[in-house]
Amino acid sequence: MDTNNAHMTVSIDSLGCKLNQAEAESLTYDFVRAGCRVVLRGMPADICVLNSCTVTHVADRKARQWLRRMRRLNPESLMVITGCYAERSAQEISGMDGNVLVIGNSGKLELVETLIDRGLLKVQPAPVLAVGRNCNRTRSFIRIQEGCANWCAYCVVPAVRKNPYSREPGEVVAEIRQRYADGFKEVVLTGTEIGTYSSGGCNLEGLIARILNETGIERIRLTSLQPHEITPGLLEMWSDGRLCPHFHLSLQSGSDSVLRRMGRNYTTARYSQTLEEIYRRIPDVAITTDVIVGFPGETADEFGQTLDLCRQAGFARIHVFPYSARPLTAAAGMSGQVDAKIKKEREAAMLSLAREQAQAYLAEFEGRTMPVLWAACSGGVWSGLTHNYIRVYARGNPELGNRITPVCITGLWRDGVWGELP
Ligand code: SF4
Incomplete structure (x- = not known):
C-alpha cells in the first residue's frame, strides 16, 4: 500500500x-x-x-x-x-x-x-468533487440518532450500540444543506430508533420543522418509527409535500402475547389505531413493516393473529424475518424455540401475503401520474422512486438521472410498476 x-x-x-x-x-x-x-x-x-x-x-x-x-x-x-x-x-x-x-x-x-x-493514510489536497454526483446516488442517508436502550428480547443492537445519542439539530441541518448543495434531492433521516430523537429540548417534530424551514431539500423520508411515537402533531407536518408519505412501522407480531414476550412497547390495538390515523390523514401513504415469524413460543394461533392483522393492515411492503437466536439477547435462552420446519412454513405463508399486499398496493396507482426521482439506468430503462416508495421503470432520455419528473403509471412490472413519460 x-x-x-x-x-x-x-x-x-x-x-x-x-x-x-x-x-x-x-x-x-x-x-x-x-x-x-x-x-x-x-x-x-x-x-x-x-x-x-x-x-x-x-x-x-x-x-x-x-x-x-x-x-x-x-x-x-x-x-x-x-x-x-x-x-x-x-x-x-x-x-x-x-x-x-x-x-x-x-x-x-x-x-x-x-x-x-497510525500513518496508514496521508492527507492530500482533496479533489474538488461533489460527493453526491461522484457516488452516482440520488438519496442521502442522514444519521440523526444512534443507539437503543429498549432491549427487545430478540435484538442484539442495544449490546453493540450502547448509550443512545442524538445529534445536535443545527449539525443535522448544516449537513442536509451541504448534501442539497452537492446535488442530492432526497434525504432519509436515519438512526437506530429515530422516534427517540432528543437533543437540547428538540424532539423529532422540532428537528423536522427546522429541516423544513432551514433547508431547500426537496424530499425528506423517515426510517422506522414505533406507534406511540406517531403523534397528531407529527402527522400534521405531512401537510408539507416535501415529507414523503411513507412510514415504516415495525409490527414484529400481530399477537399481544408475543409482543409482550418480545418486550415491545405497544399492543396490537395501539398499532392498528396508529395505522388508521395515518391512513385517514395522509393520502397515498405507503406503510411498510417488519414481521418476525417463529419467535420462541409462537403458537399456530399467535401466528394466525399476525396473518390476520397484516391482512387487514394493507401494507405496501412486509419484510419477513424468520426468528434467529442472537447471542446476548433474552430470547436466545427462552424455552419453546420453534422448529426450523415450522418457521419455514410460516415464513412462506407470510411472504405469500406480502406479495399479495404489495401487488394490491401498486395496482391502486395504475393510471395515475406521479413524480419520480430517477436514480439509475440499465439497458435504456430508468428506475426511480415515487415519494410513496413505489419503484417505477420507464424508457426515457439519458438526462433523467437525479431529476424529479412526472410519469404515468401503466401497469405492474418487476418489483414495481411501469410508467410512460409524457
Ligand atoms: S428492535 Fe429496535 S427498539 Fe428493539 S432493541 Fe432493537 S433497536 Fe431497540
Missing part, C-alpha cells in the same frame, strides 16, 4: 440497516476530504472498508465472506471492518486475516483520523 499516493483509493461497503448506510456515507465524505478517491464496490482499492451488521447470523456470515472476497481481490490492501459485528466479534475477525483493522462502533466515525494517526 502506497501512503504517498495523492489519490489513495478506498472502497466502502455497508451491510444491514440504513443507519449503517448513513455512516458509510459520512465515511465517504471523510475519505474524500482527506484526498482519497472512493471507488465503486468490487474495484481494487488500497483501503477496503466494511461497515458490518450483526442483527442475524446471516449478517455475520456476509461480513466474513466480504473479508475473504476482498482479500482475494486486493492481496496487499488494508482491510478495515467496523460496525456492529466488529463491536461484538473483534477477535474472530482478527483471527481470519493478518492485515485487518477492527474498529468497534465507538471509534467508527473517527476512522479517517485513526488511519492518519
Whole structure:
C-alpha cells in the first residue's frame, strides 16, 4: 500500500440497516476530504472498508465472506471492518486475516483520523468533487440518532450500540444543506430508533420543522418509527409535500402475547389505531413493516393473529424475518424455540401475503401520474422512486438521472410498476 499516493483509493461497503448506510456515507465524505478517491464496490482499492451488521447470523456470515472476497481481490490492501459485528466479534475477525483493522462502533466515525494517526493514510489536497454526483446516488442517508436502550428480547443492537445519542439539530441541518448543495434531492433521516430523537429540548417534530424551514431539500423520508411515537402533531407536518408519505412501522407480531414476550412497547390495538390515523390523514401513504415469524413460543394461533392483522393492515411492503437466536439477547435462552420446519412454513405463508399486499398496493396507482426521482439506468430503462416508495421503470432520455419528473403509471412490472413519460 502506497501512503504517498495523492489519490489513495478506498472502497466502502455497508451491510444491514440504513443507519449503517448513513455512516458509510459520512465515511465517504471523510475519505474524500482527506484526498482519497472512493471507488465503486468490487474495484481494487488500497483501503477496503466494511461497515458490518450483526442483527442475524446471516449478517455475520456476509461480513466474513466480504473479508475473504476482498482479500482475494486486493492481496496487499488494508482491510478495515467496523460496525456492529466488529463491536461484538473483534477477535474472530482478527483471527481470519493478518492485515485487518477492527474498529468497534465507538471509534467508527473517527476512522479517517485513526488511519492518519497510525500513518496508514496521508492527507492530500482533496479533489474538488461533489460527493453526491461522484457516488452516482440520488438519496442521502442522514444519521440523526444512534443507539437503543429498549432491549427487545430478540435484538442484539442495544449490546453493540450502547448509550443512545442524538445529534445536535443545527449539525443535522448544516449537513442536509451541504448534501442539497452537492446535488442530492432526497434525504432519509436515519438512526437506530429515530422516534427517540432528543437533543437540547428538540424532539423529532422540532428537528423536522427546522429541516423544513432551514433547508431547500426537496424530499425528506423517515426510517422506522414505533406507534406511540406517531403523534397528531407529527402527522400534521405531512401537510408539507416535501415529507414523503411513507412510514415504516415495525409490527414484529400481530399477537399481544408475543409482543409482550418480545418486550415491545405497544399492543396490537395501539398499532392498528396508529395505522388508521395515518391512513385517514395522509393520502397515498405507503406503510411498510417488519414481521418476525417463529419467535420462541409462537403458537399456530399467535401466528394466525399476525396473518390476520397484516391482512387487514394493507401494507405496501412486509419484510419477513424468520426468528434467529442472537447471542446476548433474552430470547436466545427462552424455552419453546420453534422448529426450523415450522418457521419455514410460516415464513412462506407470510411472504405469500406480502406479495399479495404489495401487488394490491401498486395496482391502486395504475393510471395515475406521479413524480419520480430517477436514480439509475440499465439497458435504456430508468428506475426511480415515487415519494410513496413505489419503484417505477420507464424508457426515457439519458438526462433523467437525479431529476424529479412526472410519469404515468401503466401497469405492474418487476418489483414495481411501469410508467410512460409524457
Ligand atoms: S427498539 Fe428493539 S428492535 Fe429496535 S433497536 Fe431497540 S432493541 Fe432493537
